[in-house]
Amino acid sequence: MKSSQHQQLIGQLSGCVAELPPCLPDDVQVLGCVMSAPVFKLFVSRVRQSTKKRRKKLDITMEDGVNHRAKMLSGVLELIGCAPKRPIPKLGWMHLPEDVPCSPLFEVYKVTASDRRVGLRGHRGLRAVQDIPAGTCLGPYRCLALVPKAMERYCKTPPPHWKAKVQDGSSPKAIWKYLVDMYAVDIAVNVNGVEHGFGVSAFAYGNKTALVNDACVNPAGYPQPRHRLVVGDQNADLIPVYVCGFPFLFLFTVEDVKAGDELLYEYGIEYWDCIREMSKTLDETDRRIVNSFMLYDATEVPCMVETRKRKAQPRCVRERTKSRAAKRVCRRPSPQTDGPTCALERKLKEIQNFKIAANEEENVLLQEANLLHARFAQLAQRYAKLQELNLHIRAMEENCADGI
Numbered sequence: 001m002k003s004s005q006h007q008q009l010i011g012q013l014s015g016c017v018a019e020l021p022p023c024l025p026d027d028v029q030v031l032g033c034v035m036s037a038p039v040f041k042l043f044v045s046r047v048r049q050s051t052k053k054r055r056k057k058l059d060i061t062m063e064d065g066v067n068h069r070a071k072m073l074s075g076v077l078e079l080i081g082c083a084p085k086r087p088i089p090k091l092g093w094m095h096l097p098e099d100v101p102c103s104p105l106f107e108v109y110k111v112t113a114s115d116r117r118v119g120l121r122g123h124r125g126l127r128a129v130q131d132i133p134a135g136t137c138l139g140p141y142r143c144l145a146l147v148p149k150a151m152e153r154y155c156k157t158p159p160p161h162w163k164a165k166v167q168d169g170s171s172p173k174a175i176w177k178y179l180v181d182m183y184a185v186d187i188a189v190n191v192n193g194v195e196h197g198f199g200v201s202a203f204a205y206g207n208k209t210a211l212v213n214d215a216c217v218n219p220a221g222y223p224q225p226r227h228r229l230v231v232g233d234q235n236a237d238l239i240p241v242y243v244c245g246f247p248f249l250f251l252f253t254v255e256d257v258k259a260g261d262e263l264l265y266e267y268g269i270e271y272w273d274c275i276r277e278m279s280k281t282l283d284e285t286d287r288r289i290v291n292s293f294m295l296y297d298a299t300e301v302p303c304m305v306e307t308r309k310r311k312a313q314p315r316c317v318r319e320r321t322k323s324r325a326a327k328r329v330c331r332r333p334s335p336q337t338d339g340p341t342c343a344l345e346r347k348l349k350e351i352q353n354f355k356i357a358a359n360e361e362e363n364v365l366l367q368e369a370n371l372l373h374a375r376f377a378q379l380a381q382r383y384a385k386l387q388e389l390n391l392h393i394r395a396m397e398e399n400c401a402d403g404i
Contacts, residue, residue, distance in 0.1 A: 006036075006144065006154060013165060014293060015183050015202055015210040016108070016124070020099070020142070028089055029098040031080070031248050032142035034205060039145040039198050043246045044090050045191045050244040056093045061242045068135025072252050075137030076241050079103065096243070102139030102208050105132050106263060110296035116217050116231055116364055123294045124211045126236075126263040134255050138263075141185070141238055141249035142207040143200035151199040155180050166289050174281045175289055179203050181278060183210055185238070187247055200249070209251040212236055215264040217361070219272045220279065229364075236263045 012018065023029055026037035035043060050059065060076060062069050083097035109127045111120045132138075146154055158176035166172045183202035188195055202210035217229040235255040240247035257263065282290065 006146075013162075013179075013204055015179075015206045016208055017204060017206065020205060030088065030096055031243070032099045032140040032207065033145050033200065033248055034143070035145045036147070036150060038147045038150070040089075042189055042191055042196050042198065046189055046246045047091055047094065047244040049192055058094060058096075059242075059244050062239065063242075066239060067254065068252075071135035072137055072239070072250075073241075075103075075135070075252075076250060079137055079139065094244075099142065100140045103137065105129055105136065106138060106208070108208055108211055108296075109262075111213070116229070116361075117213070118361075119218070120213055122296060123213070124296045125213045126208060126211055128257045128259050128261050128263065130259045132253050132257040134253050136253045138236070138251040138253065139207060139209045141200070141202060141209050141251060142205055143183075143185075143202045143210075143249075144205045145187075145198055145200045147198050151184075151201070154201075168285060168289065170283055171281070171286055174278075175286050178278050178282065178286075178290055179293060181274065185249065187240070187249075189246055209238075212251065212263050212265045214267045214272075216266075216272075219267065220276045232262065232264050234264050234266045235261070236265045238265065 006021075006024065020029070020034065023034060024036075026040075028035050028040045028043075030043070051057070060073060062073060066072065079100050080097060083100050085095040085097050088094045088096060105128060106126050107129050108124050111117070111123045111125045113121050115121055144154075155177045156173065158172060162176055163172050166175050180201050180203045183206060185200050186197060187200060188197045190196075215230040215232050215234060217231065233255065235253055235257050237252055237254045238249050239252050241250050242248075251265075253263070279287070
């Protein structure tokens, strides 16, 4: 029941929103994570377990073996120190901020039309404003946290104003589930020796960290075959930071990033396998709608749609309104003749897009093959010179031996 109430509060429909939706009375927001009541109960239990045998103290740690661990923890504490703190309910001794600001070292940018990742052209991405050393904390992965059953209901139940936003789509619920799952991560926490799982999703709740892209040219392999061509190496990663044993996701750099370079994160084969399967449930119109939410210039839906009853109008006014609406309908183009929504035209356009993408990929491969061929020719010349040098050295050694 709670999950349906979360949909009622959703305002902006994007992976990166300016303002978080209002919280429910039982929800608690900690470090950018809006926890539902069951997830917050897990958080309280884990904190109490962690502080049971020692003095109550805020303990922020990371897993052993993480590179740049000390620097990452220092960056987390620095970002937390920049935000106003408040006492956590049921844990009066613990003071943490509701939200944590992102680092000013990176910005949102528009993926260029020449990018080899055809599916990301025109979308949003992240790039460094200045040189960023490895181990820098960029910000929390702001999200909504729900237990598995609630997350399942949340994915199946779009908000009230969703149908108005995607009215041209053939399957609004499938589009909603696709977008929520695109920004979702499964997390586990151990409480009193029992493993508990919960899910988080940044859609309608996220900040800039949710916009980090994969480096693969076509990682999902849909509709084209999947391959591992990349535009760069992974230089960022989502790593859990444990507050008294409870995990919160933060985005860190794992390699040095130069100013102007894109932040790249490897989502993993399992993630893209799920995306590939979900893509099969959407038709071409649904995919265009999904793509519209990812574009850099996408307009966001204003906060909650109000449903107010209008006063009854006189009969003459109602009749006049109906006649005007009928005239507007008559002026619309027929979808079977002069409209662009004809099924055959959509299919031809889809085939044309696939051909363009295939041609572009073929050109890229030919360029790489030419570079490799030129490199091979250079190495062959150097090897020939080395052979000549070896023959000359051998002749000189023989002359020296004859002279002795």
